[in-house]
Amino acid sequence: MTGRPRRRERLPRDARVADIMRAARTIFCAKGYADTSTAEIAARAGMVEGTLYRYFATKRELLTRVVEAFYESIFADYEQQLQGVRGTWNRLRFLIWKHLSVIHAEPAMCRLIMYELRPSPQYRQSSVYKLNQRYTQRTLEVIKEGIASGEFHRTVALRIVRDLIFGCAEHHAWAYLRGEGQFSPDDAADAITNLVYRGLAREGVGTGAVVDESVQRLEQAVQRLEGLSEPRRRPRHGRGA
């Protein structure tokens, strides 16, 4: 169980920290945060519980540090990769694909992030939050590029689009994260990108765009009104209910 024959040997600080984090990561991923005991982590790292607490103040801090290390390794070369992709659609797809690929490759780690770290109050203070912010910020920039190039509407609500992309990606990967199914990052990235792209795209750029807009607006208006005037039941959509 222990691995190493428990002798009192003094190791450099970095080595100890690395041992602990490696052990913690393994067990956290295998059993989840709540079902992992610090004693077990310490044992696997070849030390006693008290030693662990010399390097990490709390079990939660250990979780945070483990996730931070993972996150940093994942996004080390991210910016550079993105720079190599040209065109709004491609860049959008890359962002979505990258997200899905990480989930696909490291589901246990992503479960930790999504289920354990993110809900915790100290999430905002963790570097994971900051890294993630920079990451989603990139998405908004890509959308802005799309607007600038004329591919997207000028009136797109950026925040909602960001939520649409990442929310959808995560939701899509849920069953997989629960170990109940498969998904293909490639296919999903294509599908999501297309849907989002179409949702944002200015349709019929050259051919009677004004008519397009007009017709669509009218369609929606009529639909709404038809719903409202339907005498059978009061359609209390919108407010109230």
Add this chain to the structure above:
Amino acid sequence: MTGRPRRRERLPRDARVADIMRAARTIFCAKGYADTSTAEIAARAGMVEGTLYRYFATKRELLTRVVEAFYESIFADYEQQLQGVRGTWNRLRFLIWKHLSVIHAEPAMCRLIMYELRPSPQYRQSSVYKLNQRYTQRTLEVIKEGIASGEFHRTVALRIVRDLIFGCAEHHAWAYLRGEGQFSPDDAADAITNLVYRGLAREGVGTGAVVDESVQRLEQAVQRLEGLSEPRRRPRHGRGA
């Protein structure tokens, strides 16, 4: 702290269960699952810890039951409400709006569901899962209606659309759930509905023969509607945004 003067009194089973669930709900919502102790729940319910365990096998089961009760109350009249809404856009919006409204009205409860219950392995066994499944199933049906009516592409990937809608809604409400901001269910529902609707809509709504067809339909609809009352309309939904 206790509330009631702790006497040995025999209450009907239902009353005891109700007391426990009421106390549990209050404290779970206030402090989260992990930071709530069964002793505290028992005290608030006016009994001793052992009594609580006579009615609920584990703390987790108590959480599950509390959430189930909430979920059932929320969606009691849901199907009926949906039936009262006509038109694909409106029905889509109702679904999204309902989801957002529940989050807005009961953030603490939704945090429990999203952060505590859903990640747990027994989620699949809970009635919350089944209710939720029926709920999202409705979304797929609305999309199918949209396809049948010719508003949406025939090739739409249904699962992805469902993920898009609910993923986006939840992602959008995150900051609010963490108590770090506000959001408007009305505005968000409009924005999400429009984005999704456009993402699914058959493009080329405004090219050639399709326009003629559409215009004809609109003319007829407007004529029909002009006969009816002219209600104050909500200018809210607009285009894109």
Add this chain to the structure above:
DNA sequence: AGAGACTAATGAGTAATGCTCACCGTGTCC
């Protein structure tokens, strides 16, 4: 090389907490 000092490592110990169980008292039924 040897002594001393510094401090990493230890492991026994603590408080909190989910959960159990043998017993006790109360309401009910004959």
Add this chain to the structure above:
DNA sequence: GGACACGGTGAGCATTACTCATTAGTCTCT
């Protein structure tokens, strides 16, 4: 009115995050 079934109790158990006084490597200085 007596007995019994069972609901309620609270002391107690096992686990676990975290602490701290003690122990013993290792580095420095002579």
